[in-house]
Amino acid sequence: MVWLGVDLGNARVGLALSDPELTFAHPAGNIHVAGDYFFAIDEVLNVIEDEHVDHVIVGLPLQMDGTEGKSAKKARRWAANLEKRLQAESEDSDSTEYQIPQVSLIDERLTTVSAHRQLFEAHKASNKHRPVVDQQSAVVILQTALDRTREQ
Template sequence: MTWLGIDLGDARVGLSLSDPELTFAHPIGNIQAYGDSFRALDDVIYVIEDEQVDHIVIGLPLLMNGDEGKSAKKARRWATNLIKRMERLAEEGEFRLETTPSVELMDERLTTVSAHHQLYEANIGGRSHRSMVDQQSAVVILQSALDRKER
């Protein structure tokens, strides 16, 4: 089994993968979104197929009070579009996986703060953070889901 973590952003979409035992998440990179995360959908699907992903965890950027703002609604639309596109590809025989992976949205409040702290603790300088923070946020999102599954 392999899980994929996704941190949506307008500049970059950060990605992380689990190990096959579903214990640890690790970063696998970013996909350039060029101002709109929806542009990254096809590239994310390629990763899903290449890595044989069974389950997808997408960060849901809730407001600090727990309400859903514009960003959370966009994340829900993005997840819905991802599911529809995978299902359409499967119907057309173009999806390279036996089954369409399940998708969940996970509260990602403070993941960017946590990701920055982890990068600082790893002695990665502030200038390098911008290119790494999205994939590290994806790690935090996925690791939270993996830890919750263990409990």
């Protein structure tokens, strides 16, 4: 069983994968999207297939007061679009064993701050954060989901 964490950004979509035991999240790269992260869905579908992902965790960028703004609504639309594409892939699949991965949203407030802090603590120069902060944010999102699952 493998889970995929997704951090939707305007320049990059960060990805993270879990280990098969659902204990640890690790960076899995970025998808460069140049302003429209809906373009990342095809590449995310490839990762889901290649890595045999069972569950996709998408960061939901709530506002600090917990309400949903424009970015959160866009993330919900992205997740819904991913679910539709997964359903279509399932219908097109010849395999009767294909399981559609579950897609969940998780509050991602302050994940970028946490990601920057982790990179700083790893002695990564702050001018080197930009290329990796999205995937590190995806790690934080996914690790949060994994930890919550173990706590239940």
